[in-house]
Amino acid sequence: MARLPRPLRSALSALALAGVLAATAVGCASPGDGEGGDSAPSSPSATARSVVPPEPHVGFDYQIGGSYPPPPGVGAVSRDRTAKPAEGLYNICYVNAFQAQPDATDWWQQNHPDLLLTNDDGSPVMDQDWDEALFDISTPAKRERLAAIVGDWIDGCAAAGYQAVEADNLDSHERSEGRLTPEHDLAFATLIVARAHEAGLAIGQKNASELAQRGRAIGFDFAVAEECGQYDECGPYATAFDNRVLVIEYEPKGLARACERWGRTLSVVLRDTDVRPAGETGYVRATC
Numbered sequence: 001m002a003r004l005p006r007p008l009r010s011a012l013s014a015l016a017l018a019g020v021l022a023a024t025a026v027g028c029a030s031p032g033d034g035e036g037g038d039s040a041p042s043s044p045s046a047t048a049r050s051v052v053p054p055e056p057h058v059g060f061d062y063q064i065g066g067s068y069p070p071p072p073g074v075g076a077v078s079r080d081r082t083a084k085p086a087e088g089l090y091n092i093c094y095v096n097a098f099q100a101q102p103d104a105t106d107w108w109q110q111n112h113p114d115l116l117l118t119n120d121d122g123s124p125v126m127d128q129d130w131d132e133a134l135f136d137i138s139t140p141a142k143r144e145r146l147a148a149i150v151g152d153w154i155d156g157c158a159a160a161g162y163q164a165v166e167a168d169n170l171d172s173h174e175r176s177e178g179r180l181t182p183e184h185d186l187a188f189a190t191l192i193v194a195r196a197h198e199a200g201l202a203i204g205q206k207n208a209s210e211l212a213q214r215g216r217a218i219g220f221d222f223a224v225a226e227e228c229g230q231y232d233e234c235g236p237y238a239t240a241f242d243n244r245v246l247v248i249e250y251e252p253k254g255l256a257r258a259c260e261r262w263g264r265t266l267s268v269v270l271r272d273t274d275v276r277p278a279g280e281t282g283y284v285r286a287t288c
Contacts, residue, residue: 052163053202053221054090056243060267061285064094065275071285076267078166078224078246081153085161092204092224092246093157097150097192098169098185099132108133115146117179127175134172137188138180147191154192158199165196166224170215171208186214193219204246209233212240222246229258229268238266255286263288 054060059073067083076090085091100108100116105124108116117125117136124133137143154165170189173180185208196203202221205212209228213236222244228234229249237245247268249255255270262268272284 051197051200051202051221053244054092054164054246054267056245056267057265058090058267059287060246060269062246062248062269062271062275063277066277066280068277068279071278073287076246081157081160081162090164091162092164092166093154093160093162093201094166094168095150095153095157096132096169097167098137098172098188099127099130099134102131105133112145112149115142117176119177125175125177125179127169127172132169134176134180135188137172137184140187143184143188143191147188147195150192151195154196154201155199158201162201164202164204164221166204166206167192167196168206170205170211182208182211182214186211186218189215189220190218205237205241209236212236216240224248226250227254229256229262230254232257234258234262234266238262252286255288259288 054076058075061070061074061077063070063077063083064080067079067086070077070086070089074089076092077086078092078094079085080094105116109124115136117134117138119125126133135146137146157165167189170185173182173185189205193203197219203219204222204224205215205220206224207226208215209225212223215223220241223237223241224246225234225237226248227250228237228245228247230251230253234245234247243265245266247258247262247266249258249268249270250273252270255268258266258268268288270284270286272282274282276283278285
């Protein structure tokens, strides 16, 4: 299956490094990646909100590359966890749950080197497309430690006022050079799904259409699917998640295909691959 492209996040990675330098090394301390990154509560609030997934076919905008006022008709927006939620909308918090942000790799190597997946020579196994080191989720002990770190990020999303989390890179096993399996990714996903629900957040499966039914079975509440129109992969998500699917296309052809088949049932948006904020050169956004 073709690798689905993800947006560039160089600016957000710079924020990640700044947060890393400010992180407090306590227990399983983790690198923050922006405003409030090192002040997130370590456990969910006792008055956690009820888990509410996004509505099917809700107007959607994908803003993980930078926030801007949502266009008319948008009811749900996805933003990076360093950003503030959009007032009055359904807000989804982007978290890179299975791989390290590019500028955070040094922090991981200095503080938790054994939590990065490594080659035989000890170097990190990298997602070459996006310069991201893969987390080593191959053992229960490592999954628990990583879930504590990612869980703090998730709790931060809840504290910021988000209603849901988008957990990127469920398909990290595809880039692990055979060191990880779908079962490893799903086992780790089970832990972070539970953590999101404890915090009162819905949680979305990101990509890996072939795992949609299994993802739903372990508790994912909806799906975020990049280019499922382009690659004819929307069906498995739609079936597994009762049409609660947020589709991002990056090519006009993909948008046309998604709209023709799914435009009346799924949430579909076309964005530029850098997911630039409105007003920046290269910004692209269209819907069905």
